[in-house]
Amino acid sequence: MDISSINPILLLASLIVAATPLLLAAIGELVVEKAGVLNLGVEGMMITGAICGFAIAVNTGSPVLGLAAAAVGGAVLSLLFALLTQYALANQVASGLALTLFGLGLSALLGQGYQGVKPPAFPQVDIPLLADIPVLGPILFTQDPVVYLAFAMTAATWAVLKYTRAGLILRAVGENHDAAHALGYKVVRIRVLAILFGGACAGLGGAYISLIRVPQWTEGMTAGIGWIALALVVFASWKPWRVLLGACLFGGVNVLQLNLQAAGVAIPVEYLAMSPYLITILVLVIMSADRSSAPAALGRSFHASQ
Amino acid sequence: MTGVLLSINGLTKAYPGVVANSDVSFQIGEGEVHALLGENGAGKSTLVKMIYGLVKPDSGTMTLRGAPYSPAEPRAARASGVAMVFQHFSLFDALNVAENITLGMENPPPMRDLATKIREVSETYGLPLDPFRTVGDLSAGERQRVEIIRCLLQDPKLLIMDEPTSVLTPQEVQILFTTLRKLTAEGVAILYISHKLEEIRALCDNATILRLGKNVGTCVPSKTTASEMAELMVGAALHIPERNGGELGPVLLDLDNLSVTSPSAFGTSLKNITLQVRSGEVLGLGGVAGNGQDELLGALSGELISTPGAITLEGQPIGALGPVARRRLGLLTAPEERLGHAAAPDMSLTENAMLTGSVREGLEANGFLKWGKARAFAEAIIERFDVRTPGPGNAARALSGGNLQKFVIGREVMQRPTVLVVNQPTWGVDAAAAAAIRQALLDLAAGGTAVIVISQDLDELMEISDHFGALNEGRLSEILPARGLSVEQIGLMMGGAHGMEVAHV
Numbered sequence: 111m112d113i114s115s116i117n118p119i120l121l122l123a124s125l126i127v128a129a130t131p132l133l134l135a136a137i138g139e140l141v142v143e144k145a146g147v148l149n150l151g152v153e154g155m156m157i158t159g160a161i162c163g164f165a166i167a168v169n170t171g172s173p174v175l176g177l178a179a180a181a182v183g184g185a186v187l188s189l190l191f192a193l194l195t196q197y198a199l200a201n202q203v204a205s206g207l208a209l210t211l212f213g214l215g216l217s218a219l220l221g222q223g224y225q226g227v228k229p230p231a232f233p234q235v236d237i238p239l240l241a242d243i244p245v246l247g248p249i250l251f252t253q254d255p256v257v258y259l260a261f262a263m264t265a266a267t268w269a270v271l272k273y274t275r276a277g278l279i280l281r282a283v284g285e286n287h288d289a290a291h292a293l294g295y296k297v298v299r300i301r302v303l304a305i306l307f308g309g310a311c312a313g314l315g316g317a318y319i320s321l322i323r324v325p326q327w328t329e330g331m332t333a334g335i336g337w338i339a340l341a342l343v344v345f346a347s348w349k350p351w352r353v354l355l356g357a358c359l360f361g362g363v364n365v366l367q368l369n370l371q372a373a374g375v376a377i378p379v380e381y382l383a384m385s386p387y388l389i390t391i392l393v394l395v396i397m398s399a400d401r402s403s404a405p406a407a408l409g410r411s412f413h414a415s416q
Numbered sequence: 417m418t419g420v421l422l423s424i425n426g427l428t429k430a431y432p433g434v435v436a437n438s439d440v441s442f443q444i445g446e447g448e449v450h451a452l453l454g455e456n457g458a459g460k461s462t463l464v465k466m467i468y469g470l471v472k473p474d475s476g477t478m479t480l481r482g483a484p485y486s487p488a489e490p491r492a493a494r495a496s497g498v499a500m501v502f503q504h505f506s507l508f509d510a511l512n513v514a515e516n517i518t519l520g521m522e523n524p525p526p527m528r529d530l531a532t533k534i535r536e537v538s539e540t541y542g543l544p545l546d547p548f549r550t551v552g553d554l555s556a557g558e559r560q561r562v563e564i565i566r567c568l569l570q571d572p573k574l575l576i577m578d579e580p581t582s583v584l585t586p587q588e589v590q591i592l593f594t595t596l597r598k599l600t601a602e603g604v605a606i607l608y609i610s611h612k613l614e615e616i617r618a619l620c621d622n623a624t625i626l627r628l629g630k631n632v633g634t635c636v637p638s639k640t641t642a643s644e645m646a647e648l649m650v651g652a653a654l655h656i657p658e659r660n661g662g663e664l665g666p667v668l669l670d671l672d673n674l675s676v677t678s679p680s681a682f683g684t685s686l687k688n689i690t691l692q693v694r695s696g697e698v699l700g701l702g703g704v705a706g707n708g709q710d711e712l713l714g715a716l717s718g719e720l721i722s723t724p725g726a727i728t729l730e731g732q733p734i735g736a737l738g739p740v741a742r743r744r745l746g747l748l749t750a751p752e753e754r755l756g757h758a759a760a761p762d763m764s765l766t767e768n769a770m771l772t773g774s775v776r777e778g779l780e781a782n783g784f785l786k787w788g789k790a791r792a793f794a795e796a797i798i799e800r801f802d803v804r805t806p807g808p809g810n811a812a813r814a815l816s817g818g819n820l821q822k823f824v825i826g827r828e829v830m831q832r833p834t835v836l837v838v839n840q841p842t843w844g845v846d847a848a849a850a851a852a853i854r855q856a857l858l859d860l861a862a863g864g865t866a867v868i869v870i871s872q873d874l875d876e877l878m879e880i881s882d883h884f885g886a887l888n889e890g891r892l893s894e895i896l897p898a899r900g901l902s903v904e905q906i907g908l909m910m911g912g913a914h915g916m917e918v919a920h921v
Contacts, residue, residue, distance in 0.1 A: 278515055278519060282508050282511065285509065285511065286506075286508050288506070292506040293519055294470075294489045405510075
């Protein structure tokens with residue numbers, strides 16, 4: 111056992127890498143839920159995004175095109191959910207579960223020729239000057255562009271929801287769709303757009319795992335991150351900054367327990383492996399004491415009848 | 417009153433199976449208060465939704481100030497100067513006042529300017545409001561102010577108000593009327609929907625009466641009596657409930673300092689409620705919605721448990737008993753919400769009769785249900801209370817509001833209660849059915865039952881109560897004999913004007 115072999119700066123830098131896919135998926139789901147829709151298909155959209163991004167990146171040789179394809183793939187799958195729940199008024203919980211199962215199966219099918227293939231590498235972007243700051247520089251500013259994108263998106267989501275009219279309308283639709291309809295807002299259209307955004311984010315998150323974090327394709331490689339993203343949104347009380355905190359916490363404990371395993375700490379591997387899930391949930395449960403903040407229309411179907 | 421503002425010609429709208437509006441025509445002049453009268457289901461709501469652009473008419477035309485007017489959506493209606501205050505408030509509980517208002521505006525100014533404007537307008541019209549309070553924490557009267565100010569900020573030419581006074585105390589109604597008169601003096605026309613006839617007589621210049629979707633007549637409310645208008649609405653002479661005031665018997669239900677914490681975050685906790693109801697008495701409890709009515713009904717039905725001695729039924733402490741035990745002892749209740757609380761929407765009438773009647777009507781034995789007996793019980797309710805339905809096998813959801821209300825009240829009345837508590841027994845029920853329900857309650861009292869009627873309809877309470885009290889923020893006012901109470905006294909018992917003031921301009 112040699113805990114001193116763990117380099118804290120490397121640990122923190124890889125914490126952020128571990129947090130990014132979770133953060134992307136959770137921010138997308140947060141927007142969806144703020145619009146009053148409960149999409150349990152995050153895991154399915156992530157894994158679909160993972161294989162779409164992987165396949166396109168391998169075939170075109172461009173990881174950027176791969177990421178774009180992942181977002182499109184996630185969004186297309188979420189469109190299926192949107193059609194079912196917003197137009198056919200299907201039950202959102204059942205449709206979301208079906209979406210996850212469908213996404214897992216579809217990705218396994220699409221990914222058959224890609225096992226063991228190596229994707230094109232993604233360039234690391236060192237932000238000039240900032241990357242030279244001791245300690246903080248290597249942790250925060252020598253990452254890949256998707257990390258920056260995920261953090262920027264968190265800030266943007268927060269700002270849009272809080273300060274813009276579009277964000278206000280989105281929240282209003284999630285709060286009381288009948289009143290929003292009576293005021294003349296297009297409830298279904300707004301919700302479909304939110305669902306597509308959520309799908310694109312989940313797809314990106316999936317592709318981050320298959321293209322950058324791992325990077326290779328294996329079936330079911332998202333390994334429940336989509337489910338953690340769903341729980342994260344709830345326990346973060348639908349607040350973007352708490353989602354970020356939760357994602358970093360999860361990523362951090364995950365990286366730490368891997369390092370501890372490698373260092374040979376005398377705790378059974380099973381306990382270490384479950385620790386990120388336990389600690390994240392525990393911390394967020396304690397933080398989410400103000401529970402009344404769920405969007406009031408969450409999970410309810412809307413139909414413009416009299 | 418100068419020219420014609422809005423002219424409606426032959427508007428027709430049909431939904432599958434029902435014609436909501438058939439060839440309706442009338443005109444509203446500038447600065448006029450025009451009343452739209454009619455029973456529930458007469459087509460008032462559909463008509464105003466067409467004017468506000470929420471529903472498209474099948475045929476017919478509208479002109480606004482001489483120009484053709486056919487709003488495709490509420491946005492277009494608002495742009496033309498038509499604003500609407502909804503019956504069920506179109507507000508968002510989790511958002512603050514300013515956010516709610518900006519959502520209803522076409523070209524909202526930035527938040528800071530809007531907050532200043534909200535303060536200005538609200539002070540001008542005597543409707544004080546803090547722009548940054550969360551709407552979920554506001555009282556019903558304050559929520560209505562939010563809606564009205566949202567409309568006023570857009571300088572409307574026509575203001576549509578759908579049942580605006582149903583949630584206000586008499587004092588608040590007076591202040592609202594002062595505000596509305598101030599608006600009409602500025603040339604704003606108001607289309608006022610209500611079935612409170614005395615209010616219409618006090619406020620409106622003209623009235624159009626709808627029955628079954630058709631325009632059946634117009635009148636000048638100030639020159640027409642309330643009963644004449646009621647007959648136009650119903651199309652027949654109304655049966656007015658009659659009572660034979662018998663002697664009151666012994667005290668059956670006794671509440672002693674009942675305090676119950678509300679289970680919901682936006683609810684009102686009950687504080688030291690003390691009252692007694694005697695055999696043969698009808699006790700009316702008024703008050704604006706959300707002042708503890710639901711909690712009081714819950715505390716009496718057994719859904720909310722209190723200390724044993726706080727509630728005594730015929731000398732027996734029952735505060736800690738659950739609903740079934742209380743039913744067995746003869747304390748029956750009928751809550752306000754028909755679908756989901758009083759009745760299970762997707763279950764048949766037989767099943768719904770079984771749900772509350774099983775104990776007292778012997779509809780179950782050793783855990784097995786007696787469906788034959790339950791069906792007979794349901795049929796007896798349908799028969800005696802004239803519930804219009806093809807049969808007891810129909811789902812509760814399929815009944816109209818009035819018919820289902822007759823069923824859920826009848827279900828309790830038929831179980832020969834010792835004490836019956838009803839909340840809003842005639843809410844959303846047409847006049848004929850309401851009269852039948854009130855008569856049933858009076859008959860029950862004449863037979864020796866103690867009846868508590870919780871209602872926001874003061875006319876109803878004055879009509880049937882022996883004693884009257886009012887709930888205000890979870891406290892019960894003094895209980896006074898109903899006969900001889902003035903509107904001012906009642907208003908004060910209900911908590912006065914809740915800090916509203918009269919328009920300053």
